[in-house]
Amino acid sequence: xxxxxxxxxxxxxxxxxxxxxxxxxxxxxxxxxxxxxxxxxxxxxxxxxxxxxxxxxxxxxxxxxxxxxxxxxxxxxxxxxxxxxxxxxxxxxxxxxxxxxxxxxxxxxxxxxxxxxxxxxxxxxxxxxxxxxxxxxxxxxxxxxxxxxxxxxxxxxxxxxxxxxxxxxxxxxxxxxxxxxxxxxxxxxxxxxxxxxxxxxxxxxxxxxxxxxxxxxxxxxxxxxxxxxxxxxxxxxxxxxxxxxxxxxxxxxxxxxxxxxxxxxxxxxxxxx
Numbered sequence: 129x130x131x132x133x134x135x136x137x138x139x140x141x142x143x144x145x146x147x148x149x150x151x152x153x154x155x156x157x158x159x160x161x162x163x164x165x166x167x168x169x170x171x172x173x174x175x176x177x178x179x180x181x182x183x184x185x186x187x188x189x190x191x192x193x194x195x196x197x198x199x200x201x202x203x204x205x206x207x208x209x210x211x212x213x214x215x216x217x218x219x220x221x222x223x224x225x226x227x228x229x230x231x232x233x234x235x236x237x238x239x240x241x242x243x244x245x246x247x248x249x250x251x252x253x254x255x256x257x258x259x260x261x262x263x264x265x266x267x268x269x270x271x272x273x274x275x276x277x278x279x280x281x282x283x284x285x286x287x288x289x290x291x292x293x294x295x296x297x298x299x300x301x302x303x304x305x306x307x308x309x310x311x312x313x314x315x316x317x318x319x320x321x322x323x324x325x326x327x328x329x330x331x332x333x334x335x336x337x338x339x340x341x342x343x344x345x346x347x348x349x350x351x352x353x354x355x356x357x358x359x360x361x362x363x364x365x366x367x368x369x370x371x372x373x374x375x376x377x378x379x380x381x382x383x384x385x386x387x388x389x390x391x392x393x394x395x396x397x398x399x400x401x
Contacts (some may be wrong), residue, residue, distance in 0.1 A: 132173060132175075133174070135176050135177065139177075140180070143177070143181065144184070145277055146154055146169060146181075146204065147186075147188075148183060149165070150162045150165055150185070150188065151168050151185075151187060151188035151189065151190075153165065153321050153326055153392060154188055154190045154193045154194060154197075155188075155189065158370065159193050162179070162197065162223075163197045163200060163201075163351075166181075166185075166197065166201070166212070166359070167206075167216060169181065170201070170206070170208045170209040170213075171208050171209060173208065175211075175241070178208055178212045178215060179215050179242075181212045181215070181216075182211070182212045182213065182215020182216040182219065183216070183217075185216045186216065186219055186220055192400040194216070197213075198213040198216045198217050199217075200211070200213075202217075202239075203212035206381065209241050210235065210238055210239045214231070214235050214239050214242050215242060217231050217334045218231070218246050219325065221254075225253070226257075228246070228250065229261055232247070236272065236276055237272055239272070240272070243276070244280075247276060247280050248279060248280035249280075250280070251281060251283040251284060252280075255284050255287075255288075258280075259284075259291060260286075262277040262278075262281070262295070263295070265277035266295065266298060271304045271306055271307065272305050272306070274304060274306075275307050275309075278307075278310035278311065279310070281295070281314050281377075282318065285320075285322070286318050286321045289318055289321070289322040289326065290325065291324065292314060292317070292318050293325070293329040294306065296311055296329075296333075296362070297332075297333065298331070299336070300333050300341045300344065300345075301340065302336065303339050308340075308343075308344045308347075311344055312347045312348045312351070315330075315348040316352060319368075320352075320355075320365075322335075323368050323371040323372060323375075324378065327371065327372075330345060331379070333345060334384070334387050334390060335384055335387070335388045341362055342386065342390075345390070346390065346393070349390065350393075351399065352372060353372065353376070353394045353398050355368075356372045356373065356398055357370065357371050357397065357398055376391050376394045376395050377395070378394050379391025
C-alpha cells in the first residue's frame with residue numbers, strides 16, 4: 129500500500145479485511161490485542177488510509193470498546209494514530225456537534241490537518257453552532273485556535289456576509305501572521321460573493337487601521353484587484369468588476385488619507401495597460 133496517494137481497489141480490499149480482523153478481536157474481548165494491531169496499521173503518512181480506517185471502524189458492533197480504543201489513540205505520540213482515532217470519533221458523533229467540539233478542543237493542535245477537515249464540514253452541517261463557538265475560539269490565547277476560527281467560514285459567505293465581516297472586525301488588528309493570512313483568505317472569498325456589502329466595511333477598517341492591519345487589508349484588496357484585471361473571467365462577475373472599479377475610484381478621492389492612499393495603489397493595478 130502506497131505511503132501517499134489515494135486508495136485503489138486492492139488497497140480497499142486489504143483494509144476491509146484488516147478492519148474485520150480488528151472487529152473480531154474486539155468481539156472476542158481481546159481489546160488490547162485489537163488496539164495494538166490498529167495502532168500499528170495507523171502509523172502511516174497516508175491521509176487516505178487513516179481516513180478509510182477511521183470511517184469504516186464504525187462497522188465494529190462493539191462500539192463501546194471501539195470508542196475506548198479510539199480515545200486511547202487520541203493521546204498516542206504518532207500523528208497517524210491520533211488522526212485515525214479522530215476520524216472514527218467524528219463519524220460516530222456526527223449528529224452530536226457539542227460532543228464533537230469537546231473532541232476538537234483536545235485535538236485542534238495535535239491533529240491539525242484532520243481537525244481542519246472536520247471544522248470545514250461542521251460549517252456546512254451546523255452553521256449556527258459554529259457561529260457561536262468560533263466567537264469563543266477567536267478570543268483564545270492560542271494563535272492556532274484563533275487562526276482555525278476562520279477555517280471553512282467561506283461556506284456561509286453568501287448566506288451571512290455580515291457575520292463574517294463583523295467577525296473580521298473583531299480581529300483585524302490581530303498580530304498573528306497566521307490569523308492575518310486567514311483574514312486575507314476569507315475576505316477575498318466573501319467579497320467575491322457580496323462586494324456591495326464588503327467595501328463599506330473595509331473603508332471603516334481603514335479609518336482606524338494601524339500599519340499592521342493596513343498591510344492585511346492591502347494584501348486582500350491587491351488580490352481582488354488582480355482578479356478584476358485578469359483575462360480569465362471564470363473567477364469574477366461583471367458586478368464584482370464594476371463595484372470594485374467604482375469603489376477604487378471613490379477611494380482615490382476620499383477625504384481620509386489612508387483610504388485615498390489605498391485607492392491610489394489599487395487604481396494603479398486596475399488601470400494598468
